[in-house]
Amino acid sequence: AQSVAQPEDQVNVAEGNPLTVKCTYSVSGNPYLFWYVQYPNRGLQFLLKYITGDNLVKGSYGFEAEFNKSQTSFHLKKPSALVSDSALYFCAVKRDSNYQLIWGAGTKLIIKP
Amino acid sequence: SQTIHQWPATLVQPVGSPLSLECTVEGTSNPNLYWYRQAAGRGLQLLFYSVGIGQISSEVPQNLSASRPQDRQFILSSKKLLLSDSGFYLCAWSPATGHYEQYFGPGTRLTVT
16 A cells, blocks of 8 residues: 655754654655645645656755665755754655655654754 | 635634635646645645546545636535534645646635634
8 A cells, every 4th residue: 555654753953953854655656755844824835856867856945855765765854954944844655546645644843943 | 837825814613604715726727626634733634636627526525525616716615614624724736747746825724613
């Protein structure tokens, strides 16, 4: 069955340190993977996607994600965290059978000054 | 460029009252449209999706219904609200072909009292 998991409910990082938000997936075919960010009481904003090609994908606001096929992971990363990066982050994978997305439960990222 | 609008931004309604939330998309044609509900600031639940005018698919049987009277208009309705209908409602769109990322509106916070 297709699924996506975000194993960490919350991630705490000090400002200036690198951050990683984890995502693992399960699909039967080639994965189409996405990261979104949500600030309080706002809609989700698209950050980046992996369709094919380079395993390191660069996106908005200095974020990047690394696709690892053998570990079925698509972790979101940033070299130096900002307090303004504090938000809820969602990983998603496209369903094999159609255009819909399967969503992870979300990870709350807290960046402390 | 494309823009997605949702209104109202917030809504407080008594139990048993009707509901109508509206979503419109500008700058694109024949988009796929989605209604999601987000409870307690976390996971996304897909409620309805539409691939064209008058074509609505329901993911979860419940107290809500959706309609798509025009190509870029998507409406979420209820005849009688329940307390459990409270939540953050998000509309999203994606291109009909080629790309699978979804773009979200600002959301409507519904409180049923």
